[in-house]
Amino acid sequence: MYLGIDSGASATKAVIINEDGQIVAYAIVPSGINFKVSSEDALRKVLESSGLGSKDISYAVSTGYGRALVNAKHVSSEITCISRGIHKLFPLVRTIVDVGGQDSKAVRVDESGRVLDFVMNDKCAAGTGRFLEVMSSILGKPIEELSKLHFESSKPVKISSTCTVFAESEVISHISQGSAIEDAIAGLHEAIAERIYNMSSRIGFEKDIAFTGGVAKNQGFVDALSKKIGLTPVLPKEPQITCAFGAALAAIKKQKENV
């Protein structure tokens, strides 16, 4: 069995796969402030749900912000892991757009899943999951409800600021002027989609397209970004674990290299 751990800025994901690269179990826990603790937590959970023990894991690869703090044999970058994960699931994909807690990225891969080019957000958090987390708390709506409310909107508001702090005051002012919360939410999804579209355009949108990362669980955002790009993406069943899955696939490769 092989383990991939993605120690992300917002959530830590652990995936166990078998020799064939099939997912046996996975776990997602909040990263909190201590990557070491959250990665141990994720590992414990994934072992529990798989019924395996740590001795059953022949190789582990870590990735994500806390990659060096996680007890794994090898570390790999998120870009490579996401590409590996998507290539296994959808070999026809050439462009991947990943939106996570603190980073958004677009990756262009070739027919063998090799990375050709990538682009990541600048140091600002506006095009990331953190932006939506901040907004959901201001609007008093849990992050899981954003998607449902998005599709209830009839007239999305226009958010012009790309700064999280300024966008916050913009949203408050829209609401105080009588805009509906669902219109604010749809407007926020459009704003973040716009930003990610602009960034990703630097490497282009060669078909097929896949969306990954925690934010891709939000159908409202997926809808806004798909419309902006003008293409229908493929999505893994659980988009948030794609990177950890890719890390686990890297573990198989590493094990083979070492034998």
Add this chain to the structure above:
Amino acid sequence: MVNTSAQTGRSRVLQATRKTGELIMDYFSKAWDAKAQGKPIAWITVFTPVELLRALDIYPVAPEHFAAMCSARGVILDYLEEAERKGYSQNLCSYSRGNLGYALSGMSGLMPSPDILVTFRNSCDVYVKWWQSLHVHLGTPLFVGESPYVLTVDDLDNYVLDYVVKQLEQLVNIAEKRFGLRFDMERFVNILKLSDRASELWLETLKLRRFRPCPLGGRDSASDIFPLVVMQGKEEAIEFYEELIGEVKEKVAKAEGTIENERFRLLFDGIWLWYALDLIKYFEDRGAVFVYEPYSEAWAYRLDASKPLESLARKVLANGLNLDIDLRIERFSESIKEFQIDGAVLFSNRSCKSWSVPQQVTADILTKEFNIPHLLFEADMADPRQYAEAQIKNRIDAFLEVLGES
């Protein structure tokens, strides 16, 4: 055990590089000596012809250089925050902000207060407004030299050149009258020869970076450039560059590189991140060495002492940021081949629009003409508050993995 990615052998800086700190400290301490002796101190922008000032016995110091040094030593925040408390916005160039903070807080540090402010508008549009602000804040006399943009190499020989020569003469007249100094042509010619020799040595040294393994890395070039920025025309600069080239030639002969296992040869485009120079080591620890930076060539210029003023005027005009983009691209493309570049790191610098705006042109050349991968990241050259370390290292790791696969 944690394997923090592909760490390869050790990397080291040159012996000569270790001496730059002392050399620069000495340069500043001698500025205070000059001040005490009643010699005028000029605050200059870094593409001002120091050779001319030196010939007049005016002691030049460069606030940009001082700000970079303060940033590298971790003491620039005091000055940045002082400027911000006085109302200067964080959006402004951090060199100018740091310097204005210094100017507005007593000027008691390493850099003595100015007796004249001299700038040439030959690389940066902010210079003039910055120097004007200093002039108003400090009441110090101001000289602004105008240098037209060089559109073709012919401009280095036509009325554009004459125009700059006239201004150099004007600067001499003003300084002579203001400070009762006398311009000595013989002394000037000698200074030009010394300046030319330092440039010659440095350019020759940079060329040696074409060898594999590269004998002089980014941590060296980032420091070794300074004697050429402020000490042109001084014997000490020549002594430094002679020692440096000797050491580098020895390394080439022994096939000793900056890093033990050279995997990638990189180009760095931009001004260095002074407060985070250890980022260069982060690359080196992963087998990547910087072998070429346009920045490192910026102050090197061969002078012809037989036509002193003309030659110096050409130097004022011909710095990279004042050159036509096609001329810059030509040099850039040559270097990619000459130094056998595998990848490029482009630093989009919040403070320096002159450098950062044309970077997409550079990026396109890398991709379309050479099919060389590049990494572009954002930060500031001197203000550490604009730097997201974990995020940048995350991108570097991904970039080096991509390079490793290609």
